[in-house]
Structures are given as structure tokens and as C-alpha cells.
Amino acid sequence: MNRQSEDCVIEIEEGIKVIPGAGAVIAGIDKIANWGRISSMWPAVFGTACCAIEMMTAGSSHYDLDRFGIIFRASPRQADVMIISGTVTKKMAPVMRRVYDQMAEPRYVIAMGSCACTGNVYNTYSTAQGCDNFLPVDVYIPGCPPRPEAFIDGLIKLQEKIKNEHLRWSRWR
Amino acid sequence: MNSKEAAEKIREMFPEEVREIREYNSQTSVIVKRDRIKDIIRYLHSDPLLNFDLLKDLCGVDYSGKKETRFEVVYHLYSLEYRSLLRIRAEVPEDDCSIDSVVDIFAGANWPERECYDLLGVVFKGHPDLRRILLPEDWEGHPLRKDYPLQSDLGEKEWKGYLDVIELAKKNMEFETK
Secondary structure, three states, X not given: OOOOHHHHOEEEEOOEEEEOOXXXXXXXXXXXXXXXXXXXXXXXXXXXXXXXXXXXHHHOOOOOHHHHOOOOEOOHHHOOEXXXXXXXXXXXXXXXXXXXXHOOOOOEEEXXXXXXXXXXXXXXXXXXXXXXXXXXXXXXXXXXXXXXXXXHHHHHHHHHHHHOOOOOOOOOO | OOHHHHHHHHHHHOOOOEEEEEEEOOEEEEEEEOOOHHHHHHHHHHOOOOOOOEEEEEEEEEOOOOXXXXXXXXXXXXXXXXXXXXXXXXXXXXXXXXEEOOOOOOHHHHHHHHHHHXXXXXXXXXXXXXXXXXXXXXXXXXXXXXXXXOOOOOHHHOOHHHHHHHHHHHHHHHHOOO
């Protein structure tokens, strides 16, 4: 037990150090917050059309989103990520915006499927041409509908994005 | 009684009203004037020999530029007893775009009539609650009409509620973390 003090600190990842035996972690607050955020992205589901079926499949035991710490929540107030899965009608737009506004910071939006990204073939009177007209979208997942693998890839992309964030604190904190 | 006989029966009972009986792929449709549509439907519904007791569907068609009278309201009637399907097509002109409601006879016609009013602008006289059913209440125009713009960008005709959301989203951008 007469090792140098530097040897007692183990770097488990870039910028994160652990002192074994002391139960202590040394890291920037951003690193720890981001680690917590990527490990528990609770989505507020907003299934508006057929893409929701693929989303449900991704959540079921075969693909198992729980292993990423993704647990579907029924309330936007408990959610971090909003998954827009399906066609967005103009009539639905105010509702969608309202749900988003109820979410607490930090909040993210995933547009799942071609309809939510761009409106797809539905260039008609009733369809909004992409939910990014009224929501700040972080990740776009193309496909009609995207397979669960593509959906999970989108979620991992969002995790990578969150990982690189600095000083993201809400002004209402 | 099968649908062909039923069509002839209508011609017999309402000779003034029936314009044409058409047969296509063993489907019978009767094209009628709109004025006594309620009597025709009531007759089909209540006559024990016809007994068309199920209104399968009620919808509207816009024949703009293809026919003299622009609109048609189509009733699909089915007889559960005789297993026969009959299509009644009532012609509705553009200048007086209205027809009698059949909600008194078929309560299930309530929402289809509202849908037809919502999307085509056909007014159903005597309907207990003629409001829009699918589109927002303050929507302008009837989108299934052929002269309605087809694309999503409606320009000046855009629904105000949607423009409000885009406006709100722009306003709320300052609360987003950059």
C-alpha cells in the first residue's frame, strides 16, 4: 500500500477518474451530467401514424430499448426526449408543440420516419411538411417506416450528441 | 328482393325522381334527383319486401368538369335479410349545394353527413348537428373540392392555427439552449 498517489487514481474514460476504495469519481460536472443523461433518455412518445408500430417493436423484448435505459413515459413532464413517429397533420401541430413546451430542460426531439422529417408523399392540405417547422429537431431518422435497427441507431446518434454537450443548463433551473 | 329488382321498384314508385339505372360489374346504382331523397331512402328502409336496413356508407363526389351537375351524394344501402347491395346516387347542383338529411331514418348517417359537409361543403338540411368533424372548426374551405389547392402550401388560405404554432415556435426559440 505504498504506491504513489497518482497510481491510486484510475482513468476509466477520458476525463473521468475513479479512486478505488474511496468510492469517489473525479470528473467535470458536464461529463457526469451527460453520462446521466445518455443513460436515461426517457422518451415522451408521440405516435401519430404507422412509424409508432416500429417504435413499439423497438421497445419490445426482441430489440429491447430498456438496455439503453430508455423507458417510455406517458407524461411529457417526466420525459427528456420527444419521439415524433408518424405523419404530422396541421391540426396536430398545436398539440405537439404544447406537449414539447411541457417538457423540462434538457429536452430533445427525434423525428422518426420520412413523414415527420419532410412530410413524405403527403404534400396535401392537411399535412405539415416536417415537424421541424415548429419543433427544434435533433435527430432525423429517414425510412418509411425505419426499421427498429435504424431507430436504435438514431437514438445512439442522439446519445453521441448529448455526450459532446457543454454547459447545457436550463435558464429555469 | 335483389338489388336489380329493388332498382326497378324505385323507378316504379318514384318515376319522376329516377334519372337512370346503371349496372356495372353486377353492381346496381340508381341515379336520382335530390328533392325526394328522404322519401326514397325511407321507402327502401321500411318496405318489408326491400328491407334495406343497413346504411353501409354515405359519401360525396365532386364531378367538376365531368358532369353537368357538379356534386353527388352516394348512399350504399344493404339488406341484411336479402343480402343485396344498392347504390343510390343523388345529384346535387353547385349553386344550391344542399340535400335533405337522412339522420331521422339512419342514425348512423350523422357522422358521414358531417364528413361530407366538412370536406365537400354539401349542406344537409335537417341534420341535428352539422359541424365540421375532421378539420379544425375554423378551417376555411372544403378541401376535397376539385378547385381546392392540392399542395400543402396553401398560401393565404393557410389555416390560422398552424400559422400561430409556427409563430409560437419562433417566439419560444429564445428559451432553447443553443
